[in-house]
Amino acid sequence: MSRPPFLQIDPPQRLLMGPGPINAHPRVLRAMSADMLGQFDPEMTFYMNETMALYRQVFMTENRWTFLVDGTARAGIEAALASLIEPGALTLILRTGRFGLLLSEIAERLGADIRVLDLPWGETATPDQIEEAIKQHRPRVFACIHGDTSTTMAQPLDGIGELCRRYDVLSYADVTATLGGMPVRTDQWGIDVISGGLQKCMGGPPGSAPITISDRAADFIMSRRHVEAGIRSSSQTDGSRIRIASNYFDLAMIMDYWSEKRLNHHTEATSMLYAAREAACIVLEEGLENRFARHTQASTALIAGLRAMNLEIFGQDAHRMTNVTGLWIPENINGEAVRTRMREDFGIEIGTAFGPLAGRIWRIGTMGYNAVKHKVLLTLGALEAALAAEGYPVPRGAAVDAALACWP
Amino acid sequence: MSRPPFLQIDPPQRLLMGPGPINAHPRVLRAMSADMLGQFDPEMTFYMNETMALYRQVFMTENRWTFLVDGTARAGIEAALASLIEPGALTLILRTGRFGLLLSEIAERLGADIRVLDLPWGETATPDQIEEAIKQHRPRVFACIHGDTSTTMAQPLDGIGELCRRYDVLSYADVTATLGGMPVRTDQWGIDVISGGLQKCMGGPPGSAPITISDRAADFIMSRRHVEAGIRSSSQTDGSRIRIASNYFDLAMIMDYWSEKRLNHHTEATSMLYAAREAACIVLEEGLENRFARHTQASTALIAGLRAMNLEIFGQDAHRMTNVTGLWIPENINGEAVRTRMREDFGIEIGTAFGPLAGRIWRIGTMGYNAVKHKVLLTLGALEAALAAEGYPVPRGAAVDAALACWP
Numbered sequence: 001m002s003r004p005p006f007l008q009i010d011p012p013q014r015l016l017m018g019p020g021p022i023n024a025h026p027r028v029l030r031a032m033s034a035d036m037l038g039q040f041d042p043e044m045t046f047y048m049n050e051t052m053a054l055y056r057q058v059f060m061t062e063n064r065w066t067f068l069v070d071g072t073a074r075a076g077i078e079a080a081l082a083s084l085i086e087p088g089a090l091t092l093i094l095r096t097g098r099f100g101l102l103l104s105e106i107a108e109r110l111g112a113d114i115r116v117l118d119l120p121w122g123e124t125a126t127p128d129q130i131e132e133a134i135k136q137h138r139p140r141v142f143a144c145i146h147g148d149t150s151t152t153m154a155q156p157l158d159g160i161g162e163l164c165r166r167y168d169v170l171s172y173a174d175v176t177a178t179l180g181g182m183p184v185r186t187d188q189w190g191i192d193v194i195s196g197g198l199q200k201c202m203g204g205p206p207g208s209a210p211i212t213i214s215d216r217a218a219d220f221i222m223s224r225r226h227v228e229a230g231i232r233s234s235s236q237t238d239g240s241r242i243r244i245a246s247n248y249f250d251l252a253m254i255m256d257y258w259s260e261k262r263l264n265h266h267t268e269a270t271s272m273l274y275a276a277r278e279a280a281c282i283v284l285e286e287g288l289e290n291r292f293a294r295h296t297q298a299s300t301a302l303i304a305g306l307r308a309m310n311l312e313i314f315g316q317d318a319h320r321m322t323n324v325t326g327l328w329i330p331e332n333i334n335g336e337a338v339r340t341r342m343r344e345d346f347g348i349e350i351g352t353a354f355g356p357l358a359g360r361i362w363r364i365g366t367m368g369y370n371a372v373k374h375k376v377l378l379t380l381g382a383l384e385a386a387l388a389a390e391g392y393p394v395p396r397g398a399a400v401d402a403a404l405a406c407w408p
Numbered sequence: 409m410s411r412p413p414f415l416q417i418d419p420p421q422r423l424l425m426g427p428g429p430i431n432a433h434p435r436v437l438r439a440m441s442a443d444m445l446g447q448f449d450p451e452m453t454f455y456m457n458e459t460m461a462l463y464r465q466v467f468m469t470e471n472r473w474t475f476l477v478d479g480t481a482r483a484g485i486e487a488a489l490a491s492l493i494e495p496g497a498l499t500l501i502l503r504t505g506r507f508g509l510l511l512s513e514i515a516e517r518l519g520a521d522i523r524v525l526d527l528p529w530g531e532t533a534t535p536d537q538i539e540e541a542i543k544q545h546r547p548r549v550f551a552c553i554h555g556d557t558s559t560t561m562a563q564p565l566d567g568i569g570e571l572c573r574r575y576d577v578l579s580y581a582d583v584t585a586t587l588g589g590m591p592v593r594t595d596q597w598g599i600d601v602i603s604g605g606l607q608k609c610m611g612g613p614p615g616s617a618p619i620t621i622s623d624r625a626a627d628f629i630m631s632r633r634h635v636e637a638g639i640r641s642s643s644q645t646d647g648s649r650i651r652i653a654s655n656y657f658d659l660a661m662i663m664d665y666w667s668e669k670r671l672n673h674h675t676e677a678t679s680m681l682y683a684a685r686e687a688a689c690i691v692l693e694e695g696l697e698n699r700f701a702r703h704t705q706a707s708t709a710l711i712a713g714l715r716a717m718n719l720e721i722f723g724q725d726a727h728r729m730t731n732v733t734g735l736w737i738p739e740n741i742n743g744e745a746v747r748t749r750m751r752e753d754f755g756i757e758i759g760t761a762f763g764p765l766a767g768r769i770w771r772i773g774t775m776g777y778n779a780v781k782h783k784v785l786l787t788l789g790a791l792e793a794a795l796a797a798e799g800y801p802v803p804r805g806a807a808v809d810a811a812l813a814c815w816p
Contacts, residue, residue, distance in 0.1 A: 006458065006689050006692075009439045009455070009685060009686060010442070011442050011455070012445075012451055014443075014445060014446065016444060018446055020675070021445075021446070021447065021678060022444065023444055024444050029679075031416075032441060032679055033437040033438055034417045034419050034437070035422075035431055035432060035437065036422075036430065038426055038429065039429065041422065043419055043420055050414065070483070070615060071483060071656065071674075071677075072674040072675050072677055073674075074655070074656055074675075075478070075479060075483075082654075097638075099638070102638055105655055106655045106656075109651060109652070109653050199444070199675060205677065206478075206674075206675040206677050207478060207677030207680050228509065229509040229513060230507070230510055230558065230763055231762055231763065244517070245517050245518075246486065246517060246654060246657075247482070247514045247517055248483050248514075249654075249656075266479075266480040266483075266614075267429055267480050267482075267607060268480075268614065269480055269680075270614060271440055271613040271615060271679070271680075271683065272613075272615050274417050275679065277417060343449070354638055354672070355638050
């Protein structure tokens, strides 16, 4: 860190095998070097429409309202919740890890009347548990995380949207960590609003949050619509419900901006739009099912390698995310010392953990551009060496051999 | 617009001479093609610290708390207001154009008790008018726009921060349209919180909002601090005042993230950080005063050229922004037809207008990378041809000659 300041940007080449951000696909990075367009230039709005069409495929949905929120994945979550939750609205939140807690933290600030379905970090809820909680609390909104990287568990969502509709509940799911890596079957799930990010399985940089909204949720959000005074004209009418508490996260206004009306809201983050568009192109060229299979293959091999080193995997096999794996730090091993060796000797990053799991598990990602054979093998080899250097009795060579055997 | 979808990104090369976004400096575009780093990698936090140091210079401040909000310029405005305004707080807003209206729109949603100092679009307030309004309303917060592109006027801010402190008022100014093009003398003005954007005079893409915060405002914001449950530990204490209504825009949490504590909040938008850093490097290499002079020179020449075509400039000469110029659309000329000719025949974009000025003025930017002789001359030449084609009796060649004569 002793170089003189303000030289050209020149980050060291890291292999990012943590829970995200991961290395961006080089095509995505190159796409960002295209120059700006005016925000209402027909070429720009063409790219906006194209991006909507691409993300409908990525989200496996017919939802008309599928677009980008300009900010990191967390901005997508807050836009969804701010638009769905009116002050005082009874809101049920499933919390099984850090990001479930984030949902209730955001909802609290929005003035929601919160009920929680809390499970220990590392567990997932059954549809029966969710139905029980809905029957008990009769919420207006249900919110949950699909893949909570803090625990590496994926919450099954099949049937949950349908369940919510049966009780007239608007539903939200965050798929930041799974979009483009595990199936996000928006229409099949029937979840009303789903938002994600680019920096995990999509293979892009953080800073743009793709979102998709059902017609039913869009109707509700539009009933909270309120056009800005500075651009108001007689043809625009406000909705009857309580105005959304944020201007930036007002999805009604953002929909007006992405619609044929092109009502000015923010200035679309052009470079991030280019990145999001290119990331989706790459995902769809590979094919969603191929991509899901590639992630499964990579994490299966990673787990085989870790187990061959007698390391214990965290959580339940049945609900494991296929793109990030938690493993217990062995007794008497300094987790941070191992991570530092990985980074400094091998240029590889693996993840630490939060909350009750901090200092107890590592998290290794196999995401997007990095969910490939050679990166899994390099990571296992490096981890073996780092563990050995820290005094863990590792059977040399076993991890790479076990992982390698998982590929045909 | 008939090309098959999902080809490589390939926007046509436009010369963006509107009120922003403008063409990004190629060095900024290239910086974004650097790959990701983990968010707590020492190399990443080094770049974050460097970026803070660079923006202190750009904002002409010693403020420790000088960093980026991840979103477009509007995100910076909302973060500032959400963090400064408690529900019910008496808030005085100076409104002389669209973006003043935006401030009150955002503040309303935050539950502020709003008082306004309203002036017709195109005027600016005197210090006496501001002091009168402060004495009358005794607000907790005063908010204004430095350069409101909707009117092309710059609000003088010398002495305003000191005035606000005398009455114990927290002050905010938006400098999205002026940062890097006109003097933004944070410490001299004494304004507590100032936020900007990249896509105008900074010569970067939209999507990152630099912000600077005085110690006094930071103390206030930290008194509203509330650490997220998912990352809470015994060493973190909450403040005594009302929690900030937004998680994403909670500047107390964002300061914790940019501080040595590195408490996780969002995942920093890496590529946009690289862009913001490079944009600041370019600004500082040129030198702030050189850069301000270049903008003044460009707009002076532009105005000379426009007047040589007998076009009438909008607003008051004394308070004109030096980076965007409004001009009245001549009678019987279709403003949109001229803009379309400019774009389609010459690849040049000039701006339309909002609200009471919609359809009445055009706005021509001379911003950042585009505030240079040849771009001003090309724009004037193209405008002359477009006006002539639309039937306006333009003295041929006069505009370019008049502008050219403005450079030594």
